[in-house]
Amino acid sequence: MKEKVKVRDRILNVATDLFYHQGFNQTGINQIIAEADIAIGSLYNHFPSKNDLLLAYLRKQEEEWFEGLEKFTQGISHPREKILKFIDYRIAQQQPDFYGCPFIKIIAEIGTQDQQVQQLVEGHKNRQRMLLQGLFQQLDYDGPVDRKLLADNFFLMVEGATVNATISRNIKALEGVKKFIRKMIS
Template sequence: MKPVVVIDKIMETAERLFYQQGYNLTGINQIIEEANISKPSLYNHFKSKNDLLLAYIDQLYKRWFDGLDAFTKDITDPLDLLIAFVDYRISRQIKSAYGGCPWNKILSEMPKEEMEVLERGAKFKSDFKARIASLVKQLDRPKDKLLNDEEFTDIIFSEMESGVLMAYVTKSCETLEKAKNIIRKLA
């Protein structure tokens, strides 16, 4: 069994607290106490709470896409992959007891001056949307469809984003399930 390293304890605690109660309501002293570490141990790894946040969202980015890749690894059909993207978001909401999108939570707390955080959030959203766009192009849809590929990509992305928000609000994945039907109808 791998020994627990101080930085792992810090990151696990910060991840849980930032997600459950938000960045602004999570204090350094709470992280230190709940991680059961000393203050110097935390500051040996992170100069500030903001540096810890940046490490958290960098880790979140990697874990989120690694999880998506693992979830979809055996699927090759572009339409099936788009549906699996929604299923991945459903599985994450169920696993988190409908806790919402960690990116949206963090981004909603950031003032406009926190450019490093906002840029990382924008990169995540942009990279996810690019994956959707790539799959939409692979569908080779007829040119006379109601929506062009860019519009269809926007619809899919918006349906997933709003579906996660509604899962958080309603504690149900009904809106995400409906998104899958919309994708199938418009494909």
């Protein structure tokens, strides 16, 4: 028999979907409680304010992002392949809806005033960057720029290409990054 989804999870799941797809400010409490089919009192029991719900949403995204990458690259040992697979992961994330990166979106929407949000987003991006620096360090590479600089700029290319996918609604830029980096590290 199926386990009933707990109220807190129902709230967070619905909020995640709505914050991501229609934006934080576009999403009202009333819509969340209606779609999650829970009482407004329950929502404010679990999350004292809409902002607390936002923080829970971002923490959930952070956790799932790296879990997802882990699963996506599992079994691959060569750093070169892992780097290329990193792009594939970002491509897979964008398809089929091209809604962009939830962390970039929230900063664009509410700015960096809220320190908790700012630190969560900056932390998430730095964690990605560090992971890539590690992979590039393991590479058997002898090119015109050092590994760390290459890693950092590879990260930036992928960021730019992800933004571009959202704007243009296609993955051409991400494919271009893959082509570029393949040439650089082969």
